[in-house]
Amino acid sequence: MDFLNILARLADLSADTEAGAAPRRTALARLGQAGATLLPAAVAVLPRPAAAGVQDNSTVLDVLRLALTLEYLESEFYAQALALPNAAAFFGSAANRNAIQTIAVHESQHVALLQRLLTEAGATVPSKPSFDFTGSKNGTQTALFPDIFTNFDTFLKVAQLLEDVGIRAYKGQVEFLQLDSLLLGTLLRLHSTEGRHAAHIRTMRRQRGAAVKSWVNPTDAAITTTGSVPGQAYAGESNTAQYTPAPRLIPFDTTLPINVGTPALSKEALLAKVAEAFDEPINAATATELAQLFIY
Incomplete structure (x- = not known):
């Protein structure tokens, strides 16, 4: 940096x-x-x-594809929650629903932007994967978050996890865009937006009694288990x-x-x-x- x-x-x-x-x-x-x-x-x-050498073990297209996968993930997550038949009861208040709606709009815009960048580069745009936010792989294994769309607090925990992962992932890809100022600036703006999303989700959790700051902190109440795959979201923080x-x-x-x-x-x-x-x-x-x- x-x-x-x-x-x-x-x-x-x-x-x-x-x-x-x-x-x-x-x-x-x-x-x-x-x-x-x-x-x-x-x-x-x-x-x-002296100028440091730029690592080249990842291409610009690799970066864009990874970013698009993560944005597909976040966009679909919020879209499924907003489409719940009992959405009003699930969110608990109009303020909560409006906050999630605003974040969802941003994520949808990120998807469209990354799709356009890949298209303009002449690359094939990856299709949106199939998602199961319970973590059960469509019922083929034990669910990680079985009440994801029935318990708003679980939903916010997973939202925090996804946003925190997005922030760290964008930061990990910046080094591969140092020679393209336009793309570098674009991804840094996406990174900034994801940071605001994470801070707002964390604030919503704190208002509901969770012991968590608006940024990653060692004193945060754990939402993952150290050494597990989800735990990698916070390893090294x-x-x-x-x-x-x-x-x-x-x-x-x-x-x-x-x-x-x-x-x-x-x-x-x-x-x-x-x-x-x-x-x-x-x-x-x-x-x-x-x-x-x-x-x-």
């Missing part, structure tokens, strides 16, 4: 001299005050490492080490002057905040395995 590269360069500025410390503090302060508008100026004055593609470890707990509270946080508390701050990527194989939980 470019953000991590920026932090790595800031960390490289010498902390041993007044001349080295001041630019780093100034750059971080300016970034905190003005946000993205100052990023180009800040990056321009920092030392630049408690990671406190962040690396640049080089790879280079970003020293959040030492060099970077980000622990400026009074009193200052302990190293452990600071790294716990770092774990909250980053959505960790998952690769295509893991994303596909998670999607296959609901495909038959």
